[in-house]
Amino acid sequence: MEEVVSIEKATKKFKDKTAVDELSCSIQRGEVVAILGPNGAGKSTTILMMLGLLEPTEGKVEIFRMDPKEKAVREKIGAMLQEVSVIDTLTVKEIIQLFRSYYATPMDFEELVALTGLKKEEMKKRADKLSGGQKRRLGFALALAGDPDLLFFDEPTVGMDITARKRFWDTVKALKEKGKTIIFTTHYLQEADDVAERILLFHKGEVVADGTPHAIKNRLTKQSVSFIENSEVPLDEIRSLAIVSDVYVKNNRVIVVTEQTDDVLAYLFEKRLGVKGIEIEKGRLDEAFEQLTKNKEAI
Amino acid sequence: MKGLLMQCRMEIIKILRNPYYVFWSLLMPIVFYVIFTRIFNNAFDNDQEWQAHYLMSMTTFSVMGSAIMTLGIRLVEERTQGWSLFMRITPISTSAYFFAKMVGQTVIHILSIIVIFTAGGFINRVTLSPLEWLLSGLWILLASAPFLALGVLFGTMKRVDTVSGVSNLVYLLLALSGGMWMPLEIMPTIVQKIAQWLPSYNFGNGAWQIVRGNGPDVSNVLVLIGYLIIFMVLSSYIRRKQEAAV
Known part of the structure; x- marks a missing residue:
């Protein structure tokens, strides 16, 4: 170099x-x-x-x-x-x-x-x-x-x-x-x-x-896994997982906030919860940008 | 070296494409020359001498104009548009760039002198000895140095509007009170007295003396050198102050 x-x-x-x-x-x-x-x-x-x-x-x-x-x-x-x-x-x-x-x-x-x-x-x-x-x-x-x-x-x-x-x-x-x-x-x-x-x-x-x-x-924005809301999915159980930082429902979709999206997906399939319409949300750079420049003390 | 030569060439092209140069430094002096020697020429007994005298007036008027205006306005434009800053990241040095501008300006002055002298030759059959043509041309070229320095001094101004206003005004005032438009003898005594100390009169007078078979007065040379030094010292002082302000 x-x-x-x-x-x-x-x-x-x-x-x-x-x-x-x-x-x-x-x-x-x-x-x-x-x-x-x-x-x-x-x-x-x-x-x-x-x-x-x-x-x-x-x-x-x-x-x-x-x-x-x-x-x-x-x-x-x-x-x-x-x-x-x-x-x-x-x-x-x-x-x-x-x-x-x-x-x-x-x-x-x-x-x-x-x-x-x-x-x-x-x-x-x-x-x-x-x-x-x-x-x-x-x-x-x-x-x-x-x-x-x-x-x-x-x-x-x-x-x-x-x-x-x-x-x-x-x-x-x-x-x-x-x-x-x-x-x-x-x-x-x-x-x-x-x-x-x-x-x-x-x-x-x-x-x-x-x-x-x-x-x-990755460092600055949250990633999440989301799927269509389904009464059979035990939200409390998901929330209690160590890798999950938050779970909430928005626009009929369950949003699981995590840093390890792969592990969350593995969990969902393993339990055969029959979730549909899965999407993985990666943070966007402008969010990271906003976060970094707004509250610098957080870093 | 290649860059320097190319820069000189481009500086010349730039001036030639500048409509102000063509109008003020080539067209106007020739038009004035026709008006004051062909149309209103009854007032003077010695036609031949007046025609040669006025040809010198117009040539000095032209060269003084491009030295003050073209150079000064150009320098301010380049600075305000960020161009001078941009040049500093290229390998060509600031002094080489400046030198190229001076060379370009000098070549342009030579061109103005040749064009206006030729016009005088055709319009009035002004006949001077080859030595007189050569000496008067050389005088005009060399003695224009204080005006180039004045152009550089004006080039330190902050705004293009200011510099074009000021240089226009100073240029016309200098030309008028220095006897370039009409002979000093027909002006009020007070103007005549002031004129002795103006760079424009001393510039013109050197050439007027040469076409009368004399040489420029020592005082002409001294006054011009004095102005050259004053303008150079002033502009380098201002430049240093501006650089320190950054």
Whole structure:
């Protein structure tokens, strides 16, 4: 494993407000990491520190074991940032070629165009005349221009329609296949769930949860087995089982809350209770998200 | 190096595609030139000298304009749109980027000088010796440095509206009171006195002297260098303060 990002007790204060508070984490080569958290949790500040655009007040942020401001680092990173708009009177093609010229080993032009889905007729358009979606695609192309090993996407899909969004994430998956390390923030939890292998959940400038989407959901949300209500089923008996934390009836369905859904199912079949319409409910990421950020003291 | 060359080329293309540049720095000076030498030209005895003089006025007017306005407004736009920040994560250094902007601007100034000089040659058959053409062109190119520094200084402003308002106003005031639109001799004495200390008058006067067969006054050079230093010191002071505020 090669450590690509290492953050050690980084703190960032703006005047008297602490945006990031003694944050530590490390990201390995090839990981796809989603940074989640409510507004003001310190996501963007952390990304800006990783990019070397903000200096931590205390602590250390390193990329490829170097200061993020090193030229050698900038040769190998790419980013799509919020609030960066291309205002140039240059055409899309000119800007892409310009950006490619900045890097020692740029991505092949044709490959870049194919990856970002920019169309032929868009290449001749001036950047300041592009639509919102086209601008995002151009931003994506600029992030990839240097064929970077490490990519940052800060809220990349804001303003994209569903097709564009799907296309974007498909490309991200393809980039992952090539061994790129990808760090992104998003407000769409589903995206983090679908794409990321690892989620860093930020709250008040700290990492409050770090793990696979699955692990985070399991740890934080309740799972349940439910079936259609049936008078022959002994609810009290089920309730008394050690693996069951609660049993209740809702909309004519019996809901058995448990952490071991498999064992509950085994029990139901073993006793031949003749239950019908069985469903297993897994926690959703947004529930976990809500729980973590609302009552942090519970963790 | 490849990146730097490419950046210079793109900076030039950007300015050429800017309608303000084409209008204010190429079209307006030529139109003014026609108006004040072909239409209202009775007031002056020495036609030949007036035509050469006014050609210099319009060329300095043009170059001063693109130095102050194109550069200043552009810098503010790039900062407010996050572009300057974005450039900092690419391998091209901030100083190389800035250098490319200056090179681009200089090439544009050369172009403006050639276009307006050529127009003068065609419109009025202005005849100067090859040395005079060369020297006046060189003077205009080199002595525009304080205006580039002024553009950079204006480039530290926070809002695009402010910078375009301020730079327009300063540009027109400088042009008018520096004798670029009409000779200083027909202006009130007070304006003439102030003009001696303005960068625009000293910029123009160097070229006016060259087409009369003289050289720029020492005072012209000194005043311009003074302004160059003041503007550079001011803008680097403001830049440092802005960076510290982050």
